Amino acid sequence: MNVAIILAGGSGHRMHQEIPKQFINVNDKPLIIYTLETFQKHPRIDAILVVCIDGWHEILKAYAKQHGISKLQWVINGGETGQESIRNGVYFLEGICKEDDIAVIHDGIRPMIDETILSDVIVKCGIYGNAVTSTPYNEQIFVKNDEFTTKQYIPRDTLRKVATPQAYKYGLLLRAYKKAFQEGIGIYGSSYTNTMMTELGETLYFASGSDKNIKITTQDDLDLFKALLAMPKNK
Secondary structure, three states: OEEEEEEEOOOOHHHOOOOOHHHOEEOOEEHHHHHHHHHHHOOOOOEEEEEEOOOOHHHHHHHHHHOOOOOEEEEEEOOOOHHHHHHHHHHHOEOOEOOOOEEEEEEOOOOOOOHHHHHHHHHHHHHHOEEEEEEEOOOOEEEEOOOOOEEEEEOHHHOEEEEEEEEEEHHHHHHHHHHHHHHOOOOOOOOOHHHHHHHOOOOOOEEOOOOOOOOOOOHHHHHHHHHHHHOHHHO
16 A cells, blocks of 8 residues: 655745645645645555644545545644654554555645656655655755855765655654654754654665655745646646
């Protein structure tokens, strides 16, 4: 079984909206539904779990019913941080998922996820035990001496940008989160499953990515999303 863990627990303060950003309507459809539709349509996704901000569970279920998201099986509360929210989803699936089942973790506010990217992350996870969506890094990165100067850069051909979706064999994922939260490894600040895994000593495997797979955190991101939707090939 392949289960999608969709993260929709954030409040979205940077968007300066009265509602959580994952529920902002674009063309009469909430952002979270755009995201869920790709997982709904994908033949290798069997079930969907949404880790949702408290107080919005029934609204999410109503939207899912309205838009035909029949694979949505569970809606649970998020945590205080992104890592706590992912942990809640992983722990909830204990006893539901088997050791070799695949859990695909994805940000609910990345609505432009492509079916081929989702396919590649699932296939590579089946081969290697994990897979993380990635793209080349095309900007120059400098290491600062202080706030005003630098004399060192990191060659960009040694870098990759990693985003969601990310896929992990469920048994590996469950053991990793239990160890991480018991020992305080890779769970603080802006850490995520991928960074936690590397801190725990795991080797991660790259899957295909896309620059269109944007994370909507600001009004500029939202405007870009609307523009991408308006492009003829996305209609």
